[in-house]
Amino acid sequence: MGKRSTLSKGISTVGSFTRGNLERMGAMIDSANAKTGKPRQFKAVNLGDEDYQQDLFREQTLKATQQLLGTRFAVYGKYAKKVVPNSFFESTVDGAFSQIAKLADNWSQIDLPNQHRFANIASLDDEQRYALATDIANQNRALATLGGITGLAGLPGLLADTLWLLLVSLRTIYQLGALYNKPLTGKQGVKMAYELLANADLSKMQEKQALLAGIGIGKSLLDSAQSSGLHNELKNLGLQNKKVNFYAEQVDSIASQVGIDLDKINLTWIRRFLPATAVIVGMRYNSQLIDEVIGVAQATFAPEAKLANRAITDDSSSEVKVSQATGGNEQKEDKTATKSSK
Incomplete structure (x- = not known):
C-alpha cells in the first residue's frame, strides 16, 4: 500500500509538472499568434444539426495515406472497390474515426480529474471557469504544436501529424464541453464532436499538407x-x-x-535542412489550426456565447424535456410581459 501510494504521488507530481510546462508553453504560443495574426470572432455551433459538411481531417488523413503508399494506394483502392462495397468502406472509415474520438474522450477524462481546480467545478464562477478553460486550451495548444516534430520522419510523419492533431483537437472539445457542464457522451457525443470540427475553419490544413508532402x-x-x-x-x-x-x-x-x-x-x-523546415512548417500550422478548434469550442460551450439548443446526451427523451421546459418558460415570460403592458 505504501509503495502504491508513493508511486501514485510520483506520477501525480510528474503529471502536474508536465501540465504546468505545457500551459506556459501554450500561453507563449498564444501570445506569439496574437501578435502576428488578426483578432477573430468565432461563431457558436448549433450542435445536433443533421446536415453539416464533412470535417477536413478525414479527407486529409486519406490524402496523407495516399502520399505515404504512393501508387500502391491507388492499386489497392482499385481492386478493393471490385470486391468490397463502397458502403462497407465508408462504415469502416467511420468506425476508425469513432475509435479516435473515444480515445480522445478517455484521455480527457484521465487528465481532468487530476487537476484540483476541476474537483469543485460546480462552485466555480464564470471568471474561474474561464481561467481553467484558458489553461486547458494552452495545454492542448502546446501539445498540437509539438506534433510538428513528426516532420523529422518525412512522409510517414505527415500521416502521424494529421492523426495527432485530430486526437488533440477532439481532446480539446471533450475537455471544454465537460468544463462548461456540456459533456459529450456516447455515439451522439462523437457525432457532435466531429460536427464542431466541421464548423471550424481548417482550410490551412490543406496548405500545410501540400507543403509537408512537397x-x-x-x-x-x-x-x-x-x-x-x-x-x-x-x-x-x-x-x-x-x-x-x-x-x-x-x-x-x-x-x-x-x-x-x-x-x-x-x-x-x-538534406539536413529539409527536415528542420518540415518541423517549423508543421509546428506553425498546427498552432494556427488548434486555435480555430479552441475558438469554436469556447464560443459553443462558454456561457457568454450562444449555447447549443439541444442537451448534449445520448438520451433523446431528456432532450425533448429540455426543449419543452425551455418553451414553457418562454411562454410564461411572454404572458407576464403581456399583462404588465396592459
Whole structure:
C-alpha cells in the first residue's frame, strides 16, 4: 500500500509538472499568434444539426495515406472497390474515426480529474471557469504544436501529424464541453464532436499538407540522389510524373547553361535542412489550426456565447424535456410581459 501510494504521488507530481510546462508553453504560443495574426470572432455551433459538411481531417488523413503508399494506394483502392462495397468502406472509415474520438474522450477524462481546480467545478464562477478553460486550451495548444516534430520522419510523419492533431483537437472539445457542464457522451457525443470540427475553419490544413508532402518528396529525391546522382533522379521523376517533367527538364537545362554538374553538387546540407523546415512548417500550422478548434469550442460551450439548443446526451427523451421546459418558460415570460403592458 505504501509503495502504491508513493508511486501514485510520483506520477501525480510528474503529471502536474508536465501540465504546468505545457500551459506556459501554450500561453507563449498564444501570445506569439496574437501578435502576428488578426483578432477573430468565432461563431457558436448549433450542435445536433443533421446536415453539416464533412470535417477536413478525414479527407486529409486519406490524402496523407495516399502520399505515404504512393501508387500502391491507388492499386489497392482499385481492386478493393471490385470486391468490397463502397458502403462497407465508408462504415469502416467511420468506425476508425469513432475509435479516435473515444480515445480522445478517455484521455480527457484521465487528465481532468487530476487537476484540483476541476474537483469543485460546480462552485466555480464564470471568471474561474474561464481561467481553467484558458489553461486547458494552452495545454492542448502546446501539445498540437509539438506534433510538428513528426516532420523529422518525412512522409510517414505527415500521416502521424494529421492523426495527432485530430486526437488533440477532439481532446480539446471533450475537455471544454465537460468544463462548461456540456459533456459529450456516447455515439451522439462523437457525432457532435466531429460536427464542431466541421464548423471550424481548417482550410490551412490543406496548405500545410501540400507543403509537408512537397518537402517529404524532396527529401526522398535527395536521399536517392546520393547514390544515383541528382541528374538521373530528376530524369526518373519526370518520367514517373508528367506534371513535374517540365520543371525537371528546366532545372536540367539551366544547370547545363551555367556549367553546373548536378551529380557533383554536395546535397548533405540540403538534406539536413529539409527536415528542420518540415518541423517549423508543421509546428506553425498546427498552432494556427488548434486555435480555430479552441475558438469554436469556447464560443459553443462558454456561457457568454450562444449555447447549443439541444442537451448534449445520448438520451433523446431528456432532450425533448429540455426543449419543452425551455418553451414553457418562454411562454410564461411572454404572458407576464403581456399583462404588465396592459
